[in-house]
Structure formats: structure tokens, C-alpha cells
Amino acid sequence: MHSMPKPPAQMPAFDTWNAALAYAANAIGARGFPDALAAALRLIAPFQMMNGFIYSPNGHAFDLYNEKIVAERAIIVDRYLAGAFLLDPFYDAVRKDQAERMIVMRDIAPDDFTQTEYYRLHYGTxxxxxxxxxxxxxxNEFTAVLSLSRTGTAPLFSDQDIERLRAASPIVCVLGERHWRHVPSLSLEIKNAAPAARIEHPLLTRRELEIVTLILKGHSNISLAAVLDLSTNTVKVHRRQIYAKLNISSQAELFRVFMA
Structure with missing residues (x-):
């Protein structure tokens, strides 16, 4: 059971924050940089986990920083890199806009995201x-997302936490880019990578695959209709046809068909 972090009553003293940032900047290129950066960020908003992934322009995902993950590595890293990243709202966000910034999961996730198998397996576990x-x-046009997570019984990030972290994002992005910009052996890893993961099936049409993708990402029928400019009834018909073609009856089965 995780202990509940106590949010700081106020921003850290300016000299304390500057010292923490200087320590992180001095560690750029060294193994201790992520821990130094995390220590600085915890001064303004506590969190339990920091990890990250890299996305290539041709649809691959790679490990950025997951050194602290041990027991859950098969869930958080291996399954994610094998293809589950296609359902990640962060992945969707950076595909649409690669600008340096901070993004908040609950602001960008689809309306039924917490009801998806991806959420149950990745976030629930x-x-x-x-x-x-x-x-x-x-x-080389690679984009990375470094994530801070609250876990267990911890409270959600407060509006004040979000405001502080967003204000710090320019320096966080700059420091992170300086440290990770030339990820060792990434070019060779990309060259030898397996074909990019895709959601596809020989029995389904292009439109049906589009709908499957949105369902797996957590869009409700109403959201699907809005995204695809269709009526809700049309979406329901497509959904029934998809399930019939695949001989399934639930989203859990749909997930297994495409993410096994």
C-alpha cells in the first residue's frame, strides 16, 4: 500500500529550487540525472513514479526511462512497447502535436477511457x-514523454500541483532534451526493429478498423459519432457488425483479438 503524499504548503524557497535545478543540470549525461530531476520536481508536487517512452515518426515506441520499474515491468514496459502504446492518450497527443509542453492524462483521455481493457490492465494493475x-x-523527429504518476491511495494531482508543474515544464523539457537527445544505440535499435504495431484485421473494413481503434482507446458511442461525424445509430450498427464478424460479444474480447 502506497503512503499518501503530503502536498507542499507552498512553493519551495527560490534558493532551494535553484539548487535542485542546478544539481539536475550538472547531472545531464550521467546516470544520476533522472533521480536529480525527480527530486527537484518533488519539491513542487509529490509523486510516486517517474517513467518515460520514446516515439519514432514511423510508429514505433522505445524505452526512455523505466529503470525504477521492477515488478510491474512486464505490464508497464514490455506489453506497452509490444503495441499497447497505440491506445495511450499520451501517444495520441504527441502524434497530433509534438510541441514541448506538459500534458495531463485526465484532460486528453477519451470519455470512456477508464472503462477500457487497456486502462484495467495498465492502470488498474x-x-x-x-x-x-x-x-x-x-x-531525428523522435518525441519522448516523461511521465509523473500518482499511485495507490495518493490523491489526484491538485489544480495547484498541475499549475506548478506546468510552470516548470519549459525547464523540465529543456533539461530532459539535453540528457536524452542522443539516446545511445537508438538508431541501431530502430533499424533492427520489428514492423510497427498496427490495429488491423483481414475481416474488417478500413472504417471498421477505425471504429475498433477508437473503441479500444476509450471512446463511447456518442464520442465515436462526434469524432467520425456519424449518427449514434450508425456507430451502433458498425459496432454490432464488427462484433459479429469477429464472433465476440465484449470489449474485453475485442482487446484480446487485437492486443494479445
Whole structure:
């Protein structure tokens, strides 16, 4: 059981914050940089976990920083990199806009995101209850997201937490980019990577695959209709046809068909 963090009553003293940032900046390029950056960020908003992933322009995902993850690595890292990242709201967000910034999971997730199998397996199993991410630009048009997560019985990030972290995001992104911009052996890893993960099936039409993707990401029928400019009834018909073609009857089965 995770202990509940006590949010700071006020921003850290200016000299304390500057010292923490200087320590992190001095650690750029060294193994201790992520811990130094996390220590600085905890001065303004406590969190239990920091981890991150890299996304290539051709649809691959790679490990950025997951050194502190041990027991849940198969869930948080291996399954994610194998293809579950396609359902991640952060991945969707950076595909649409690679600008350096901070993004908040609950602001960008689809309306039924917490009802998805992806959420149940990834967030439910790891006990992540809230997450923010810093978008960083690496070389060769690669984009990275460094995430801070609240877990277990911790409270959600407060509006004040979000405001403080967002204000700090420019320096966080710059420091992170300096440290991770030239990720060792990434070019070779990309060259030898398996084909990019995709949601596809020979029995389904392009429109049906589009609907499947949105369902798996957590869009309700109403949200699907709005995104695709269709009527809700039309979406329901498509959904019934998809389930019939695949001989399934639930979203859990749909998830297994495409994310097994």
C-alpha cells in the first residue's frame, strides 16, 4: 500500500529550487540525472513514479526511462512497447502535436477511457490513478514523454500541483532534451526493429478498423459519432457488425483479438 503524499504548503524557497535545478543540470549525461530531476520536481508536487517512452515518426515506441520499474515491468514496459502504446492518450497527443509542453492524462483521455481493457490492465494493475507528462523533442523527429504518476491511495494531482508543474515544464523539457537527445544505440535499435504495431484485421473494413481503434482507446458511442461525424445509430450498427464478424460479444474480447 502506497503512503499518501503530503502536498507542499507552498512553493519551495527560490534558493532551494535553484539548487535542485542546478544539481539536475550538472547531472545531464550521467546516470544520476533522472533521480536529480525527480527530486527537484518533488519539491513542487509529490509523486510516486517517474517513467518515460520514446516515439519514432514511423510508429514505433522505445524505452526512455523505466529503470525504477521492477515488478510491474512486464505490464508497464514490455506489453506497452509490444503495441499497447497505440491506445495511450499520451501517444495520441504527441502524434497530433509534438510541441514541448506538459500534458495531463485526465484532460486528453477519451470519455470512456477508464472503462477500457487497456486502462484495467495498465492502470488498474499498476495502481496508477493520475498522470502528467512532459513532451520532449529528440533528434531525428523522435518525441519522448516523461511521465509523473500518482499511485495507490495518493490523491489526484491538485489544480495547484498541475499549475506548478506546468510552470516548470519549459525547464523540465529543456533539461530532459539535453540528457536524452542522443539516446545511445537508438538508431541501431530502430533499424533492427520489428514492423510497427498496427490495429488491423483481414475481416474488417478500413472504417471498421477505425471504429475498433477508437473503441479500444476509450471512446463511447456518442464520442465515436462526434469524432467520425456519424449518427449514434450508425456507430451502433458498425459496432454490432464488427462484433459479429469477429464472433465476440465484449470489449474485453475485442482487446484480446487485437492486443494479445
Amino acid at each position: 499498476t495502481e496508477i490513478i493520475d498522470e502528467v507528462g512532459f513532451v520532449m523533442q529528440l533528434e
